[in-house]
Amino acid sequence: MSGGRLGAVALSVFRESVRDRVFYNLLLFAVLLVGAAVLVGQMTAGQDIKIIKDLGLAATSAFGLFIAVFIGIGLVWKELERHSVYSLLAKPVRRTELVLGKYLGLAFTLLVNVAVMAAVLYVVLACMWWISPENIRASWESPALDPALLVAFLLIYVQLLLVTAIALFFSTFSSPMLSAVLTFGFYVIGHFNADLKHFETVIASAPLVWLTRALYYLLPNLAPFDVTAPVVHGQAVSPGYVAMTIGYGAVYVAFLLAAGAHIFARRDFK
């Protein structure tokens, strides 16, 4: 494993994705958010800054998901489809390094993406604060420029890292179509995973209980990464919770990357 080579692979991914779609995404996001803020501001006379925060975090999640899935799958798939992997793998780079470097490159792209979105949201919130009269400001549940928002952004970012790892994992052995469907599937299931636990209590058959329990532990649990509700209502999110959630994400990501690299290292590039 060489840092220089990982860095070189990661840099190429970052360059490619920045020139590909990401910046258009950011632009679209910013415009959308500002437009919505102005609209909401007009409608509610600045009453509900919550909506802006909700909207900003939801948009960050959604746009990030889009980038994570499509670029995440494209990372490996395009490399194989266009045969660029042939000349790449003739260089002194291990297949494992390639997978990891690609992942790091996209992780960095996503980081920039989430950071810019966070900055845009803060700018919009600052404007709201500035144009709102004192009595309205006083009615807000949480301050406009609430630092707790950063916690929400951080967990969104970790969730996106997890989704990227899922996309990368699937794309090491299946077609892009199937990978996209599976990744989105995992994302949706991931958010309703907790329901499997409840499901367990209402079924009688023992094998089915075991199956749902296995699925519950095997499938990613994404719901904990969404702390939008407490954050916009000004409720504290404990550092312990944040650390646990990040730890869970890190373990899951490590597992997926190891499995993906294992598959990638053994396959034929026909």
Next chain:
Amino acid sequence: MHAIDTEDLTKDYALGFWRKRPYRALDRLTLAVEPGEVFGLLGPNGSGKTTTLKLLLQLVFPTGGRAEILGRPAGDVSVRRRIGYLPENPYFYDHLTAVELLDYFGRLLGIGAADRAARIPRLLDQVGLGAERRLALRRCSKGMLQRVGLAQALLNEPEVVFLDEPMSGLDPIGRRMVRELILGLRDRGATVFFSSHILSDAEAVCSRVAILAGGRLVASGLLTDLLAFGIKGWEVVVEGADTAAIERVRAMAARVTPIAERRYAVELPSTARPDVVMAEMTAVGASVVSINPLRDTLEDYFMRQVAEHVRERQVRA
């Protein structure tokens, strides 16, 4: 130590969607290439040339047999610092330029920043890539991509260079450039292993060739050996000969073709002696314009080998 060494190298691809059955793309190939050789892997489309190269670079894993480069097993990462590879119909990244691509690959090869900055423009000049080097690669034509592919294969001044159909997609100027590039590599002692289905390209640069058909090695050897037995006769062009003189020669000739007024191409069998014809012609005041040996070209040889292989297979079937 051989530069390249394979023993019983075999590759089966799985065909079919539901019930996979193996399809043998390469069948027990045993080859050895010496350091400093320009070695041509020849064969018609689908004969297993690309498969051989991919096995040597471990882009696909062999079903059987082994492959070594510079004494190390194929797939050894450390040996890749010392080799270059041009894939068939190379393609790279949509949004990078040629310069950025080479810089990226240069980093992977562990070439320092100063070296990269010096080497990349020089290489791009050498392969004939002009202002296009600052263009996103998705806007490059096939010929331009081929040139970028060549440049990236030579970036680390490799000891062994693998070129899969290096002339394909290039215009005559490009083909000559590739020929000169290969000869330049040979002159500095590199080993060149290249595949082609165009035989005249191989004839111009190879010392040794192997011929594949249907995944099997059907012939290999020094180009001069493969062609030496092939002197089929002589072609003598004479000028100023009258009909009577030509009639005398016709007895020895396999064929006489009039070219223009009093000018003839006389084809002699390999048993005839061209100096006798020369003497006859000079005696009647005619002159000999040229004498050329009629050789088997690689093309003829190749067609014969492939035809034989096909016949063998039909007999077996």
